[in-house]
Amino acid sequence: MKKYITLSLCFILLTLTSALAQKEPIKLGVVGLTHGHVGWILSREAKHDVIMVGIVETDRNLAKRLSEKHGFPMEMVFNTIEEMITAVKPEAVAGFGNIYDHLAIVETCAPKGIHVMVEKPLAVSLEHAKKMEALAKKHNIHLLTNYETSWYPTNVKAFELLHKGTIGALRKVIVRDGHKGPKKIGVSDEFLNFLTDPKLNGGGAIMDFGCYGANLMTWIQQGKKPNSVTAVTQQLQPENNPKVDDDATIILTYDTAMAILEPSWNWPIGRKDMEIYGERGAIYADNKHDLRLRISEGYSGYDEEIFKLGERDAPFDEPFALLASVIRGETILERYDPYSLENNMISMEILDAAVKSSKTGRTIKIKD
Template sequence: MLPVGLKAQDDKPLRLGVAGISHAHLNEVISRIGRGDFVIVGVAERDKDLLQNNRMRKYLDDSVFFEDLDEMLDKAKPEAVIVYEPIFDHLRVVEACAPRGIHVMVEKPLAVNMNHARKIADLARKYNILVLTNYETTWYDTNRELFRRVKENNEIGNITRIEVYDGHQGPVEIGCGKKFTDWLTHPKLNGGGAVIDFGCYGANLVTWLLGGEKPLRVYGVLNRQKPDLYPEVDDDATIILEYPQLTVQIMASWNWPMSRKDMHVYGTKGYIYQDTPRNMRVYSGKKLQQLTAPRLKAPYNDSFYYLKAAVRKQITVKPTDLSSLENNLIVVEILDAAIKSARQGKPVKMK
């Protein structure tokens, strides 16, 4: 039997379209094909070589592949579209989907700049569609457990400082494909380098932890430590956010000696280190504990479960949620301010 209030059609697999296949995160959808919660009804890719030669061909019928996005949307009729295009093209996909009433989930961040972000938001609101932003860290057990202990249990008192560390050795160094790095390292198509690619994680998590509060000022330092590999964009970024009650430091880099997505939150009574997706350290009551976070439950443990539940209105996406349009508009505003600050060499006031 279905849960009370759930219609029969709501339990059917979500009709999913894929816009673009150049993003390395495409593996997220490939690894879930056949799971049962969604069915891919259409794939659109403008690059003819990618369209003919991609990993999805192994799992899908030739009839679902299209060169033209509009043709795919009209013929395949997806309920939602997931986007693996360059960040610059997020707006183009939403412009196509919104008038058709098709929901959209993009890979982080929402947009390359606030001009694009505002246009996306206007379209989402005009046509009453969801535009969600997917981050790997949204589905980390430790981040949700950290939130519970900090915000709900008040285990470490008032937050006084947050430090967020994100990045890896570099997209070229870790073997990302050329089709991906061609736009990931392009100032227009990606909007920047490490500041966009990894600075967005910290901005997203901090905005969530602070209930949607904007910083007063943003200070950005962008460096090029490997100009031979990344001549057009930064490969190392530090973003400092000034709030009335605390300071945040976001360290985003393509120059870490390892891959990392971890966060330190300090309070008046203790601290919590989110070390990995599962493991964390909590110092509270003058005691230090090393903990394994409890597993998240569906649909809050997986981007595709979450998308289906949101589209079918089984859950409500709150403005403060990690994937929400409201949160991610602030994220882009922070990134915009950090880039402007780095150019000007001084802090930028948030509007």
């Protein structure tokens, strides 16, 4: 009898030890401090899911400024990814530098089995994205792309209403994203420098905000690629954005629907909103929390229901909790989830075609 009790106690202890080990914080390295979104991790309250163990940044003045603002020690800052990996052995890395460097991050981390999350978009070009995808698959790492709109409960509600058939078959989607422009809203000099560099950012507003619509449409259409992509760009603030576009319109055609993406650095008021039109009604995701559902009545009448939504449930309420949950195997992303690699490869194909269309004045056909 004692033997069985001893075995049972050992089993319980092993189970508890395993459970506790699984809950150890994910050791996260941060590569780059020039992206304005880096404040999300630097100012994040200490939690059990993720712990920042190292930072890579060659601009010591920038690192010192952010160190004083957010309280991390300069001893955490390294000059190269290799130095950081050797010193602190991160399990995952978050990229917060320019978009061009996303490929180099994956090239360094993937062979070492280190998972990667980058800020949107996935890459500066489809060519870079394909290399990143190949490395992620070869070395079996998670490669996520963080979009702020992935956290929006209104987008999730709109998706659910559409796919339940509430407004009938999909006919048109309009996605509008942007603000007054990087310089006008006062981003840091370091952030401005790469946002307005066609090599480091892949383009201007067409990439910076066009990626949101491409990502959402790929999710809404569950991986179905558009038949064609047509894009027009303008430069309405040459004094602020001399090397890149700052206004774009992208038209995507599908067999029975159309999408119009309107990324811009010329909106007088910052926005991230979406309108979805079906045969019987429309859904307006006005912002993160406010959604309107209208069902058609007669010619121009409608019955309206208004939703005021709270935050999404964890871990889908912010990117680092989700990254940790995915790495631990607690969360398996649904197919074509906005964070997923399969979604973002199609999103990059759309963006690549949009840039080509804007430069050539031609509609670009997409092969499914």
